[in-house]
Amino acid sequence: xxxxxxxxxxxxxxxxxxxxxxxxxxxxxxxxxxxxxxxIKGCSRTDTGVHANQYCISMKTESHIPAERxxxxxxxxxxxxxxxxxxxxxxxxxxxxxxVISKQYIYKLLNTPCRDPFWxxxxxxxxxxxxxxxxxxxxRQFIGTHDFTAFTSAGCTVKGDKVRTIFECGFTRQNExxxxxxxxxxxxxxxxxxxxxxxxxxCQGKQTVQGIRQAIELRQRGCAGVxxxxxxxxxxxxxxxxxxx
Amino acid sequence: xxxxxxxxxxxxxxxxxxxxxxxxxxxxxxxxxxxxxxxIKGCSRTDTGVHANQYCISMKTESHIPAERxxxxxxxxxxxxxxxxxxxxxxxxxxxxxxVISKQYIYKLLNTPCRDPFWxxxxxxxxxxxxxxxxxxxxRQFIGTHDFTAFTSAGCTVKGDKVRTIFECGFTRQNExxxxxxxxxxxxxxxxxxxxxxxxxxCQGKQTVQGIRQAIELRQRGCAGVxxxxxxxxxxxxxxxxxxx
Numbered sequence: 001x002x003x004x005x006x007x008x009x010x011x012x013x014x015x016x017x018x019x020x021x022x023x024x025x026x027x028x029x030x031x032x033x034x035x036x037x038x039x040i041k042g043c044s045r046t047d048t049g050v051h052a053n054q055y056c057i058s059m060k061t062e063s064h065i066p067a068e069r070x071x072x073x074x075x076x077x078x079x080x081x082x083x084x085x086x087x088x089x090x091x092x093x094x095x096x097x098x099x100v101i102s103k104q105y106i107y108k109l110l111n112t113p114c115r116d117p118f119w120x121x122x123x124x125x126x127x128x129x130x131x132x133x134x135x136x137x138x139x140r141q142f143i144g145t146h147d148f149t150a151f152t153s154a155g156c157t158v159k160g161d162k163v164r165t166i167f168e169c170g171f172t173r174q175n176e177x178x179x180x181x182x183x184x185x186x187x188x189x190x191x192x193x194x195x196x197x198x199x200x201x202x203c204q205g206k207q208t209v210q211g212i213r214q215a216i217e218l219r220q221r222g223c224a225g226v227x228x229x230x231x232x233x234x235x236x237x238x239x240x241x242x243x244x245x
Numbered sequence: 246x247x248x249x250x251x252x253x254x255x256x257x258x259x260x261x262x263x264x265x266x267x268x269x270x271x272x273x274x275x276x277x278x279x280x281x282x283x284x285i286k287g288c289s290r291t292d293t294g295v296h297a298n299q300y301c302i303s304m305k306t307e308s309h310i311p312a313e314r315x316x317x318x319x320x321x322x323x324x325x326x327x328x329x330x331x332x333x334x335x336x337x338x339x340x341x342x343x344x345v346i347s348k349q350y351i352y353k354l355l356n357t358p359c360r361d362p363f364w365x366x367x368x369x370x371x372x373x374x375x376x377x378x379x380x381x382x383x384x385r386q387f388i389g390t391h392d393f394t395a396f397t398s399a400g401c402t403v404k405g406d407k408v409r410t411i412f413e414c415g416f417t418r419q420n421e422x423x424x425x426x427x428x429x430x431x432x433x434x435x436x437x438x439x440x441x442x443x444x445x446x447x448c449q450g451k452q453t454v455q456g457i458r459q460a461i462e463l464r465q466r467g468c469a470g471v472x473x474x475x476x477x478x479x480x481x482x483x484x485x486x487x488x489x490x
Contacts, residue, residue, distance in 0.1 A: 006362040051363075071359060080365040114316060117251040118296075120325040122363070 001058075001070065006081040007051045008121045008231070013042045022046075022082060026057070029077035033070070034063050041096045043238045044103065047190070049121070049230035053106075054085075056238045058096035102167060104237040105192045107180040107228065116176070123177060124232035130178050131203050132171050138199045139169045141212045142182070149219035151195055152188035153227065162188055162219075169195075181236070190227050198225030246303070246315065251326040252296045253366045253476070259290045267291075267327060271302070274322035278315070279308050286341045288483045289348065292435070294366070294475035298351075299330075301483045303341035347412060349482040350437045352425040352473065361421070368422060369477035375423050376448050377416050383444045384414045386457045387427070394464035396440055397433035398472065407433055407464075414440075426481070435472050443470030 003026070011019035015027075023042060031037045043056040065073065070087035078084070108123035110116055115125050145165040152162060168183040180196055198215070201207035207225060215223035248271070256264035260272075268287060276282045288301040310318065315332035323329070353368035355361055360370050390410040397407060413428040425441055443460070446452035452470060460468035 004362055006365075053363075075360065080360070081362045083360050083362050085359050114330055115320065115325070115328050117249055117326045117328050118367070120251075 001056065001074075001087045002085045003052070003055050003057060004083050004085055005052050005055065006122075007046060007049050009081060011048045012050065013044070013046045013052075013055070022055075025079065025082060029074050030059070032077045033073045034061055034065070043096045043100055044187075044235060045189075046235060047193075047230050047233070050233045050235070051122070052235040054237050055235055056096045056100075056240075058090065058094055060092070099240050100186075100238055101241055102183055102185050102239045103187065103235065104168075104181065104183040104239075105187065106182075106234050106236045107192060107196045107232045108234070109178040109180070109196075109232060110176060111173075111178045112176045119177075121231050124229050126178075126200065129203065130171075130173075130200075132173060132178070134202050134209075135171045135178075135180075135199050137209050138202045138207075138212050139171060139180070139182075139195075141209060141216065142166045142169045142195060146216050147219055148188055148191055148216070150215040150221050150224045151191045151198070152221070153190040153194070154221075155189055158188055164188065164191075171199075183237075192233060193228045193230065194224050194226075196228040196232070200228065201225040246301065246319075246332045247330045248297070248300050248302060249328050249330055250297050250300065251367075252291060252294050254326060256293045257291045257295065258287050258297075258300070267300075270324065270327060274319050275304070277322045278318045279306055279310070288341045288345055289432075289480060290434075291480060292438075292475050292478070295478045295480070296367070297480040299482050300480055301341045301345075301485075303335065303339055305337070344485050345431075345483055346486055347428055347430050347484045348432065348480065349413075349426060349428040349484075350432065351427075351479045351481045352437060352441045352477045353479070354423040354425070354441075354477060355421060356418075356423045357421045364422075366476050369474050371423075371445065374448065375416075375418075375445075377418060377423070379447050379454075380416045380423075380425075380444050382454050383447045383452075383457050384416060384425070384427075384440075386454060386461065387411045387414045387440060391461050392464055393433055393436055393461070395460040395466055395469045396436050396443070397466070398435040398439070399466075400434055403433055409433065409436075416444075428482075437478060438473045438475065439469050439471075441473040441477070445473065446470040 005022055010022045013022045015021055015023045038059050040057050040059045067087045067089050071084040074084045109126045110119045110123040111126055111130050113127050143166050147163050149162045164184050164186045166184040171180050250267055255267045258267045260268045283304045285302050285304045312332045312334050316329040319329045354371045355364045355368040356371055356375050358372050388411050392408050394407045409429050409431045411429040416425050
């Protein structure tokens with residue numbers, strides 16, 4: 001299933017014992033439609049307040065509800081800030097998280113002097129000048145295969161190495177919105193938000209392109225910048241091997 | 246002052262005794278900044294749930310706060326769904342409502358099979374096919390000076406005639422959003438929403454271009470279509486004579 005959600009009201013995707021999460025609300029809807037509480041696998045953990053334009057979920061059921069009927073059935077049982085866009089049958093061994101080949105995140109900056117009621121909680125209001133050429137010079141440093149230890153928070157629970165490959169990374173402007181986009185084979189805890197926070201410091205004269213390269217090489221969190229707020233972040237695309245292949 | 250607001254939480258602009266309105270919340274902020282409750286004049290009444298990209302307010306004060314400082318001062322006293330974009334001094338006889346030369350409204354239709362969490366309350370979800378050429382053929386019938394009696398609701402309190410001049414009227418598509426735009430010298434109660442409701446019936450085969458022309462000529466509400474929901478409507482632009490002229 002592909003879903004879309006506005007994350008403002010949720011403590012991320014993953015089920016937690018003490019807070020409302022997307023997974024929990026989604027399982028409630030699944031229970032009403034399928035008649036039993038099914039285990040669902042999400043493609044990624046997301047933080048509190050982070051959004052998803054495209055988020056993938058897999059689950060196993062013996063129900064005879066045709067896949068194409070599932071979105072409408074779930075949508076009437078889901079709150080307005082979560083919607084199922086599509087549903088398809090997949091091979092039995094498919095896993096929404098482990099089978100991901102690459103993911104794209106975007107980060108929206110509202111670059112206007114004044115805050116905007118229509119972008120509240122949906123973009124990070126950044127009223128200072130942004131030099132897109134400088135931002136893109138910095139963003140290019142992330143492209144390729146690197147150890148991203150400097151770009152993850154203390155809470156990172158990844159057990160293996162912190163080497164990830166970034167395929168695409170850069171900024172574009174469309175009127176008042178400056179959008180950062182990054183595609184990679186995997187992301188560490190807070191990685192995109194620290195990338196954005198570090199790149200913004202370039203425009204504030206607190207960081208240099210050389211400094212970003214060094215932060216990567218030294219693998220020291222202290223050499224990178226602050227963690228940008230969650231509200232600007234969207235999981236934008238999740239890519240799998242062509243399942244029909 | 247030019248303000249922008251998301252109307253979802255408000256019973257329109259105009260102060261009412263029994264419901265929260267934009268004017269009321271705005272006057273509260275003015276009182277905190279200026280130290281007294283000032284009378285404010287709004288450029289237009291808007292319905293419950295209707296939004297404004299640009300809405301103009303005038304008020305009279307003897308305060309010495311420089312105009313350019315007013316937006317920031319008010320914005321920290323306003324909720325996230327209302328923002329002041331700019332403030333300037335005007336001649337003493339200026340009135341935000343009576344001095345309007347023309348206004349533009351837009352109406353957003355989300356034309357996708359599935360609802361979208363990011364457009365909730367911000368566009369009317371219309372999942373059926375839309376023929377833009379047909380819609381524009383219909384919209385053209387409104388251009389010019391006409392008696393719009395057929396396109397207003399029973400609650401209309403206008404005392405004078407119901408003749409208005411429409412300068413521009415039509416539909417454009419940008420990806421999933423089909424946007425109706427209309428500029429006129431004035432609008433009656435529910436006029437834009439009934440225009441949209443009537444035009445949508447063209448695509449449903451319930452109305453004809455000829456039928457729209459007739460509805461205008463016969464001045465009968467029953468010949469026009471339903472009132473489209475408020476959530477898609479935005480006051481988009483308010484035009485005054487150049488005050489510096």
